[in-house]
Amino acid sequence: MRxxxxxxxxxxxERVKSLEGRPLGWIAARLNITAPPDLRRDKGWVGTLLExxxxxxxxxxxxxxxxxxxxxxxxxxxxxxxxPRESTFVCTAPLNQELLTDWEQSWLRAxxxxxxxxxxxxxxxxxxxxxxxxxxxxxxxxxxxxLRADWEELSDLLGLGHFETLDGRWGQALQVRPKAxxxxxxxxxxxxxxxxxxxxxxGFYLRKSFTQELxxxxxxxx
DNA sequence: CTTTGATCATAC
DNA sequence: GTATGATCAAAG
Numbered sequence: 077m078r079x080x081x082x083x084x085x086x087x088x089x090e091r092v093k094s095l096e097g098r099p100l101g102w103i104a105a106r107l108n109i110t111a112p113p114d115l116r117r118d119k120g121w122v123g124t125l126l127e128x129x130x131x132x133x134x135x136x137x138x139x140x141x142x143x144x145x146x147x148x149x150x151x152x153x154x155x156x157x158x159x160p161r162e163s164t165f166v167c168t169a170p171l172n173q174e175l176l177t178d179w180e181q182s183w184l185r186a187x188x189x190x191x192x193x194x195x196x197x198x199x200x201x202x203x204x205x206x207x208x209x210x211x212x213x214x215x216x217x218x219x220x221x222x223l224r225a226d227w228e229e230l231s232d233l234l235g236l237g238h239f240e241t242l243d244g245r246w247g248q249a250l251q252v253r254p255k256a257x258x259x260x261x262x263x264x265x266x267x268x269x270x271x272x273x274x275x276x277x278x279g280f281y282l283r284k285s286f287t288q289e290l291x292x293x294x295x296x297x298x
Numbered sequence: 299c300t301t302t303g304a305t306c307a308t309a310c
Numbered sequence: 311g312t313a314t315g316a317t318c319a320a321a322g
Contacts, residue, residue: 119306120315127315137309138313153317163301165316244302254303256311263311276304277312284300305318310311 078107079131085145085212091130092194092210100196101203103129111203121202122151126194140187147190147212152287154195154208160291161199164282169234169252171265171275176235179224184250184280188223190214193291211294219249219290226250230280237267239275249286255279 082088095103100122104111107128112118126132132141132149141149153161167183170176179185195208215223226247233242234252244253254276262274 115306115317117306118315119317120308122317123315124308141314149315151316162317168312251302254305256305258305259303261311299322301320301322303318303320305316307315309314 081131095207160284160287166280169278
């Protein structure tokens with residue numbers, strides 16, 4: 077049922093192209109997957125469906141969706157006007173100094189090195205939403221500079237243990253927001269006084285404005 | 299309507 | 311708990 081991993085990026089692009097215009101329900105039926113009535117209890121359904129349809133591996137492992145190609149898959153919900161409806165989760169944010177490295181070695185940079193963005197149109201039942209025109213993206217020098225500046229600022233705050241100061245308002249393209257089962261979830265972190273404290277886990281997210289621009293630029297180029 | 303914070307499912 | 315996949319929902 078499920079396709080094996082694509083052998084190269086051209087094959088991956090070919091596959092996603094064949095899905096363009098298809099309702100998710102059509103894709104799900106083909107894979108023998110049942111579409112949920114809504115996404116309230118299945119927030120990751122669209123992403124998981126696309127992984128299955130395109131032959132992504134990796135699953136819940138800490139590696140790219142297409143390890144051999146070094147490509148990360150991201151579905152992105154779009155409004156009818158063609159703008160992203162949500163921010164994009166990238167990865168969890170390290171909460172203590174020892175895990176903080178420089179930008180070149182960062183997990184975030186690695187994750188965003190090459191991303192296949194798959195826009196999803198529609199806002200009703202998941203099965204009726206439609207696959208848009210996917211784009212394979214790598215940050216331009218300018219985009220990487222913005223990401224790097226944000227990442228360095230946010231990492232500084234994290235490394236210094238300023239968890240109270242750091243909220244979703246920091247960062248131009250990137251932001252740090254809670255990423256946990258709920259607000260009671262706790263993980264260990266080193267605070268500003270070098271004391272171990274328990275805080276709510278955080279993650280890095282790409283703002284909608286950044287995602288919108290990158291989708292526009294890649295599209296215009298082609 | 300947009301942004302920030304909270305939450306859901308699943309594998310290990 | 312941390313990783314994967316994200317959207318929901320309250321507040322401005």
